[in-house]
Amino acid sequence: MAFINLKDRVIQAKIVYYGPGRCGKTTNLEYVYRKCRLQIKSEMVSVNTEGDRTLFFDFFPFDIGKIMGYDVKVQLYTVPGQVKYNSTRRLVLKGVDGVVFVADSAEDKRNANVASLKNLQENLNLYNKSIFKIPLVLQYNKRDLGKNGASVLDIDTLQSDLNDQLKAPFFEASALEGDNVIATLKKIISSTMASLEKELE
Amino acid sequence: MEAKMGAKRESSFVQELEDRLDMIFADDLKPRGTPAAGAEVLESVSLSGARESDESLFGGLTQSGSILFSPVRELKSIVLSLEWEINSQNLLRFDEEVSRLEGVFAEDMCSLAFVRVLRFLGRYVTVKGNSTDPGSINLLLATYDNLETVQLTKGMSETQRCSLMLETINSYKKWAETAELSARPDDAEECPDELPQQLSFASAAEEFPSRDTGGSGEGFTAKVIPLPTPPALSLSPVCMQPDAREEHADGAVFASCPPLEDTGGEEPERGGQEELFEFEREEPAAAAPAAPASPERDDAIAFVIEELKRMRAEFDALKEEIRSAKPVKT
Numbered sequence: 079m080a081f082i083n084l085k086d087r088v089i090q091a092k093i094v095y096y097g098p099g100r101c102g103k104t105t106n107l108e109y110v111y112r113k114c115r116l117q118i119k120s121e122m123v124s125v126n127t128e129g130d131r132t133l134f135f136d137f138f139p140f141d142i143g144k145i146m147g148y149d150v151k152v153q154l155y156t157v158p159g160q161v162k163y164n165s166t167r168r169l170v171l172k173g174v175d176g177v178v179f180v181a182d183s184a185e186d187k188r189n190a191n192v193a194s195l196k197n198l199q200e201n202l203n204l205y206n207k208s209i210f211k212i213p214l215v216l217q218y219n220k221r222d223l224g225k226n227g228a229s230v231l232d233i234d235t236l237q238s239d240l241n242d243q244l245k246a247p248f249f250e251a252s253a254l255e256g257d258n259v260i261a262t263l264k265k266i267i268s269s270t271m272a273s274l275e276k277e278l279e
Numbered sequence: 280m281e282a283k284m285g286a287k288r289e290s291s292f293v294q295e296l297e298d299r300l301d302m303i304f305a306d307d308l309k310p311r312g313t314p315a316a317g318a319e320v321l322e323s324v325s326l327s328g329a330r331e332s333d334e335s336l337f338g339g340l341t342q343s344g345s346i347l348f349s350p351v352r353e354l355k356s357i358v359l360s361l362e363w364e365i366n367s368q369n370l371l372r373f374d375e376e377v378s379r380l381e382g383v384f385a386e387d388m389c390s391l392a393f394v395r396v397l398r399f400l401g402r403y404v405t406v407k408g409n410s411t412d413p414g415s416i417n418l419l420l421a422t423y424d425n426l427e428t429v430q431l432t433k434g435m436s437e438t439q440r441c442s443l444m445l446e447t448i449n450s451y452k453k454w455a456e457t458a459e460l461s462a463r464p465d466d467a468e469e470c471p472d473e474l475p476q477q478l479s480f481a482s483a484a485e486e487f488p489s490r491d492t493g494g495s496g497e498g499f500t501a502k503v504i505p506l507p508t509p510p511a512l513s514l515s516p517v518c519m520q521p522d523a524r525e526e527h528a529d530g531a532v533f534a535s536c537p538p539l540e541d542t543g544g545e546e547p548e549r550g551g552q553e554e555l556f557e558f559e560r561e562e563p564a565a566a567a568p569a570a571p572a573s574p575e576r577d578d579a580i581a582f583v584i585e586e587l588k589r590m591r592a593e594f595d596a597l598k599e600e601i602r603s604a605k606p607v608k609t
Contacts, residue, residue, distance in 0.1 A: 260304040272293045
């Protein structure tokens, strides 16, 4: 749950990057981290093992500054995507306010994407949150793979697999090259804050 | 008034937020190939008055309650890793970090109380191993959460801190009571006849060789010995749970778990091959010479109280020992 202190005028939201293993969640965060060092002013906490795969989580606080007198802060988290780390994913999802689901565009990751999205739904349910209601943005990552001749899933397939019912905003992206990484982040922050405002009403 | 960010204000809030994000990420949101304009962006921010000062945008983080600047930063990582998998390495790291934090919070009694509860729980889990009840892990996580809250919440009054600490201690007490009463009969049954059941943590350390050192008698056990001293509470022994005894009203459990003194010379060869989690059998058990055969709860409670008294005395002695040893260690 977001930390909202109306007296001190502080709003702090938690956004989690979710997705299958090696889909590029950490790459997303690393890109954001590089791009807004001034807002972060701290080291990104990341525990990588097993060939640079996220074992625990990455996170950093992101200070947006004062908006209409409110000090707005966002905490960005990633989760380990590997199936076996579900308990850690659940833990990181605790108190989540918004989710970016990073899907891997590689053709052979089609099932992994679907499984991970289902896993997200299940884990959100544990916290009485609905995947249909929580602010959610889909990011179809690794679009650059196509340039290198690798087989990538077309957007229609990804939409049909993942977003047919959710109808969430989505972006084609390449976290490695930084394409649409910031657009994704901007969208999720806006959606999350709008949702928090509604809750406050 | 502030609580109601009405529809009109709501949209302007989001709009302003988006403008701010555009500003922060101007470099990236512009079409590719556009020259970077960081300096221009900063200038425009200043001119537009959208930001009150550079400090509000760029500063504040170092003063904020970020975990990154907190002494519990490392502990958070360890707690998460414990939630993921309880293994000897994580428990060792946990114990070491908690010990370090004891020094860090030496002057902060409130935080110190949390740390001591954590230390106790950590060692309880170490000793109980794979038969640790989920409640202890949940309590460990909740205690950590409260410690983090105390550490990271800006402007928290001493009363609020103490209130949270008392809440934690009460949860801890409840857990200890529950852990005692809900001990599964098979906990006791798992204790083989030949193993002494009245080992204290300290005596267990002497009795069981280290897993890491292959039976040298050093290492792991040292991490188990010093019983933590959470405020006014101690762990009740598991092998003497009233429920367990109710299940074994004939006293078979206790007959199979004789006092250490009775079996001291007959301790079977451990061979240094004991698995970490088999230390469950070391769970501090009765100090009284024999468990009462009666399954009645009153007897059990009296029995436990006696044991607690004995353990507390042991804690105090250990505390003194640790205190006197501290300067040497550091």
